Amino acid sequence: MNNLYEILKRLYIHVVFLILLGASLSLYFNTTYYQKSKVGALTKSISGFWHRQASKVTSLFDLRRSNILLLMENVELRNDIERYKTKMQMLQDSLMKIDDTAGIFRYIPARVIDNSINSRHNYIMLDAGTTDGVYKGMGVICRNGVVGIVSATSNHFASVISLLNIDVKVSAMHKKSGAFGAISWDGMDYRRVVLDEIPLHINVAQGDTIVTSGFSTIFPKDIPIGRVVDFYIKDGSFLSISVELFADFKTLDYVYLVNSRVKDEIERLQTAK
Amino acid sequence: MHNNILKYFGITAILLLLQFLVLNNINFLGYVNPYIYVLVILLLPYRISRWMLLVVGFALGFTVDYFSNTLGLHTTATLVLAYSRPVILSRWSFRSIQDIHGVPDISNTSIEWFIVYTILAVLVHHFVLFFLEVFSFKHLWLTMVRIILSTAVSTFFIVIIELMRIRNKMVR
Numbered sequence: 001m002n003n004l005y006e007i008l009k010r011l012y013i014h015v016v017f018l019i020l021l022g023a024s025l026s027l028y029f030n031t032t033y034y035q036k037s038k039v040g041a042l043t044k045s046i047s048g049f050w051h052r053q054a055s056k057v058t059s060l061f062d063l064r065r066s067n068i069l070l071l072m073e074n075v076e077l078r079n080d081i082e083r084y085k086t087k088m089q090m091l092q093d094s095l096m097k098i099d100d101t102a103g104i105f106r107y108i109p110a111r112v113i114d115n116s117i118n119s120r121h122n123y124i125m126l127d128a129g130t131t132d133g134v135y136k137g138m139g140v141i142c143r144n145g146v147v148g149i150v151s152a153t154s155n156h157f158a159s160v161i162s163l164l165n166i167d168v169k170v171s172a173m174h175k176k177s178g179a180f181g182a183i184s185w186d187g188m189d190y191r192r193v194v195l196d197e198i199p200l201h202i203n204v205a206q207g208d209t210i211v212t213s214g215f216s217t218i219f220p221k222d223i224p225i226g227r228v229v230d231f232y233i234k235d236g237s238f239l240s241i242s243v244e245l246f247a248d249f250k251t252l253d254y255v256y257l258v259n260s261r262v263k264d265e266i267e268r269l270q271t272a273k
Numbered sequence: 274m275h276n277n278i279l280k281y282f283g284i285t286a287i288l289l290l291l292q293f294l295v296l297n298n299i300n301f302l303g304y305v306n307p308y309i310y311v312l313v314i315l316l317l318p319y320r321i322s323r324w325m326l327l328v329v330g331f332a333l334g335f336t337v338d339y340f341s342n343t344l345g346l347h348t349t350a351t352l353v354l355a356y357s358r359p360v361i362l363s364r365w366s367f368r369s370i371q372d373i374h375g376v377p378d379i380s381n382t383s384i385e386w387f388i389v390y391t392i393l394a395v396l397v398h399h400f401v402l403f404f405l406e407v408f409s410f411k412h413l414w415l416t417m418v419r420i421i422l423s424t425a426v427s428t429f430f431i432v433i434i435e436l437m438r439i440r441n442k443m444v445r
Contacts, residue, residue, distance in 0.1 A: 013323045017356045020331050024352055028345025028405065050340075054294045116297070118304045120407055123342055159342070187407075188415070 051114035051125055059253065066253045073143055105220045108133055108257040110140075110158070117190040117249050122162040124148060128257065129156040139218040139258040145247035146170060146183075146212060146225050147255050158257075164190055164249055172225055173213040174241075177202045180213040183225060183243065190249055193226065195241040202239065204231050210243050217263045277318075285313050285333065288434075293340060296430070304419055307427040309434060310337055311398050314355055315391060318376050323359060330355025343406075350402035354394055361393050379439050388432055395427045396420070 059066075110128035128134050130153050140147040140160050148160040149168065161168050164185050172183040172195055181197035195210055208228040214221025226243040234240035288310045296307050313333055317326060334351030338344050362377065375381045377390065399420045407416050 013327075016324050017327055017352070020327055020352055021349065021356075024331065024334070024345050024348035026345075028349060031344050050293065118306050187412070 052127060055111075055113045062251065062253070065251075069143065070254070104261055106259040106261065108259060110134075110255055110257055112252045112255060113157075115162075115249070115252055117162075117164055120166050120187045122164040122249075123151075124160040124162050124252065124255075126158045126160060126255065126257075127156065129153050129158055131155050133259065134158045134257055137218065139260075140255050141219065141223055141258060142247050142252060142255045144224060145245060146219060146223055147247065147249075147252065149218060150257065162249065163193065163245075170219070170225075171213045171215045172210050174198060174202060174204060174228075175209045175211045175222075177204075180215065181238075181241075183210070191244055192229070193243050193245060195243050196234070196238065198231075198239040198241060200233065200237065200239060204228060204239060204241060206230070210241070217260050217266050219258060220260075281313070281317075284316065284438075285310070288312055289336065289340075291434075292337070297341075305422045305426055307423065307430045308395075308398070308402070309427060309430050311351070311354065311395055311427065312431050312434060314351065314358060315394055315431070316376055316378055317358075319362070323356075326355045326358060327352065346402065346405055349405055350398050353401045354398040357397050358394065361390065361397070379435055380442065384432075384436075387435065388428065391428050391431050391435075392424065395424045395431070399424050399427065 108128060110126040110132070112124055113127050114123075114125035116122045116124075124140075124147065126134075126140070134150060134153050136150055136153060138150040140150060146163055148162045148165070149170075150158050151161045152159045163170065163183070166185055166187045168184065170183045171180060173180040174195075179198050179202045181195050183193050183195050185193050198204065206228055210225045210228065212219040212221060212223040212225060224246050226245040228241055229244045230242040231239050292308065292310050296309060310333065314326075314330055317329065330351045331348060334348035337347040337351070341347070377387075379387045382390075403416050403420050403423070
């Protein structure tokens, strides 16, 4: 009896360790990445608050650069508006009446308040939430490319699964030929992603542009993603293309959330069949 | 005694703030991130009971997870570190230098001893952390490089912080 007590006394610390280890491992494996990204509204507001305070300071450092970028974007947009104004004038001249002038996609601006690129499962936090019209599954783009997909929202913040997350796949297209495939990240270089499933007969060259395909209704068609830097034959039947991203995830600042007005309609049609 | 507990809460708060606000924003070479909150476990008193060590490790890891969307990841790594700390402290023949009633920090030992101690502990922590995060042996080599580089950088930061802490103590 005394012996048993001695053994228990010697072993109990290992048992405590194993119990705690089991608890933490099941916490890790039984929660999906989606669940992790919405541990609770409370967490998000607390960390959101902190990240916002921190980004208030850090954003000062590249205020100058982001001002210049915004200025350049404004100029481009203004030019576009002017171009469309003249086009509109031409259309109005030739048509009696235009029924649906509102676009299919509407954009919601947001600021990045937390961002990571050094994990395999990177997330981005934005300062726009459900009160701004953000919902789960929305696409996120920036000035020069695709950023990610909204995974969870609270009232004033949204958590975005970055394109730099090995679990994310985005439908993409080789612009010149129209061949489409899936973009994913291999977890290595934050500047590069991989485009798979492009058939062998497609003529791909270095420097070709890769854009979104517009098939998924998450992103509009022809949003630029990156430039072909390298490609090789994978499994003998498809090309695997290494794509250098246009967007620099290290310095993300302002992004746009994509609200598709026809998403529900298309999805209803897809599930109906 | 109460003073000591308050002191540890203070150290933990400072290290976590430093971790979240400064170090998590350093992306050295794109994938090296130092984790300095490990220092809390290193600095616990030498005579602390093992179950207390485990509880502190679990709670600390959970706090880090809670704020970085990684439920269970840091908890596991810190728990394993807390479990293996007595092993690290006993296996290596440093015992002669240690003050048995004190804390295994630089002022009670020597800087060489503390560096070796930190490297071993951080290595254990990072090994669990990075392999659990990737959870495959596919990019074994890359993961090993990440572990070794991160261990070096974490150790560097921890020793710097510890030296600053000790110097402040001396001045006071």
